[in-house]
């Protein structure tokens with residue numbers, strides 16, 4: 001029986017190269033990379049398993065298909081073929097590949113297979129690099145679908161961004177010891193589950209300063225989202241608020257407070273939901289005051305006062321790559337009030353920061369507005385106490401993602417001591433290296449009320465714009481919900497009882513049974 005293949009992404013060509021597989025670009029729309037990998041995997045399998053097939057992979061003319069015009073095949077008869085032994089192989093292999101495309105790691109493996117496979121095959125026509133495919137798919141806002149966890153966004157962002165821009169987001173100060181420590185420290189801690197706890201539904205909701213969160217995760221401030229994606233902070237903020245998270249707009253954001261406020265859903269009073277404004281205090285207090293009042297008038301729910309950056313840390317990646325923030329300084333609308341003083345140069349912006357600040361700045365801020373003030377950048381229990389005394393509404397335990405003073409401890413390591421000092425008097429947020437649902441869980445377990453994260457948001461933005469950030473938050477939500485259920489927790493208050501502070505504690509707990 002002859003078969004006509006139209007929607008099926010593979011055509012077995014009966015003539016010169018009996019095993020050539022042609023990937024119909026239309027099959028997965030823009031997700032060409034996934035499809036190509038699957039086909040490559042199928043082809044590689046065939047090369048190994050079937051004598052009939054040469055296993056070569058050909059790539060259809062993607063642009064033509066994308067245009068909507070009909071792809072031209074050299075051999076039209078290739079649409080028609082007689083089923084033969086090899087087809088079953090292709091079919092089942094491809095089916096497997098398509099299932100597995102939902103797993104990015106598998107796709108990475110398939111990419112390797114493809115590379116190996118291409119060696120020595122002159123007619124191998126899939127010559128585009130992942131970077132090129134990435135760019136095509138990113139333009140179509142589908143590349144984020146490759147990402148199965150937060151680290152995947154970083155990997156893909158590395159491919160779609162230029163080196164300098166990626167290095168700016170990724171980098172930390174000097175040796176980047178703290179940057180690494182923020183991640184590796186989470187590995188020390190253990191979750192010990194309780195079982196046969198009914199977990200049909202778990203409640204991860206919480207609320208701070210009129211911001212209702214579906215789960216205890218917020219986006220920390222990070223500068224210049226416009227470098228990651230043209231939709232910039234508007235896209236990140238909208239995705240965050242829609243996901244039931246919150247967004248902190250940096251003073252160094254690429255988009256204005258007004259634009260971001262206009263981009264997110266509003267509450268029943270017409271006030272934008274889920275927005276916080278991050279503040280640097282300038283020597284020109286009149287300008288600082290004007291910025292604060294603007295944020296309040298626009299409906300931002302809190303000020304996030306960064307207390308760990310009187311000057312900017314030394315970032316050697318940027319020095320090496322030649323990336324300079326000054327290039328973008330002219331497009332930072334939220335500090336335009338500094339006008340000519342800044343003259344679009346980072347060094348001049350830095351010179352405007354007030355280095356005389358002490359804890360009384362919180363009192364001053366509270367005297368000029370009614371917004372709660374969050375002190376961001378606390379690592380010492382004594383500073384947490386100072387923040388409470390000064391009237392801070394919350395603190396963020398943060399080492400600025402390892403970008404300021406290198407050699408500071410991981411934030412998760414200092415959390416228990418700070419939580420013991422704060423004793424629930426004000427909410428504690430934590431940022432630095434949060435990449436997994438289990439990381440969020442561990443932070444909650446040691447006394448944080450919620451966490452923040454920065455890099456995953458900018459990487460997700462670079463990879464897929466608003467859709468990328470939505471997917472990133474959805475993945476983290478799902479991971480956290482899964483962690484709650486597997487740990488036997490129905491709500492946030494039960495989390496601390498599932499935490500053990502070290503491997504030793506875990507083994508002694510088990511020995512004690």
Ligand SMILES: Cc1cc2nc3c(=O)[nH]c(=O)nc-3n(C[C@H](O)[C@H](O)[C@H](O)COP(=O)(O)O)c2cc1C
Nearest residue numbers: 169220221222223250306400401432433453454455
């Ligand atoms: C590219 C980048 C820019 C940042 N810009 C700011 C900023 O403007 N203000 C601020 O308070 N923190 C800034 N941070 C620090 C973050 O708010 C946050 O403390 C830290 O990145 C959290 O670690 P994570 O990136 O591992 O989640 C920035 C971080 C990055 C990576």
